[in-house]
Amino acid sequence: MKILTLFAALSLAAVTPALADGHKTPSAEGTSVYFIGLADGDTIESPVTVRFGLSGMGVAPAGTEAENTGHHHLLINRAPFGEGEEDELEYGIPADDNHIHFGGGQTEYVLELPPGEHTLQLVLGDLNHVAHADPIMSEQITVTVAE
Numbered sequence: 001m002k003i004l005t006l007f008a009a010l011s012l013a014a015v016t017p018a019l020a021d022g023h024k025t026p027s028a029e030g031t032s033v034y035f036i037g038l039a040d041g042d043t044i045e046s047p048v049t050v051r052f053g054l055s056g057m058g059v060a061p062a063g064t065e066a067e068n069t070g071h072h073h074l075l076i077n078r079a080p081f082g083e084g085e086e087d088e089l090e091y092g093i094p095a096d097d098n099h100i101h102f103g104g105g106q107t108e109y110v111l112e113l114p115p116g117e118h119t120l121q122l123v124l125g126d127l128n129h130v131a132h133a134d135p136i137m138s139e140q141i142t143v144t145v146a147e
């Protein structure tokens, strides 16, 4: 019986290494990413300059291998990160109209949105556009663009 249990444990380990966070980039404890001057429930005018705040780590361009750094991603009108595509926390942040990468190390962006409600969220990505082992994400906020 003991042998069977050990075998089961080993099989599980063989199937799940991609889901373990051992291969992911560590982050500094207590790091937070947040919107500067923009809060949940705000009514804004488009275009709006969205400013990205980061406390506890540094911003570095994509591809830069430096401890405790990352680059910003702005997620627009989608589920909170980690609740969308399966394994998106493990395999990286998509690049499309709903996911804007700031691989140059930018810390603000002039965003154009049509009138109505929109959700925004910031996610820090590592050099390979993958969320850190302990993901650094802002709250998802909802803003309303005035007519």
Ligand SMILES: [Cu+2]
Pocket: 062, 071, 072, 073, 093, 101, 102, 103, 125, 128, 129
């Ligand atoms: Cu990226």
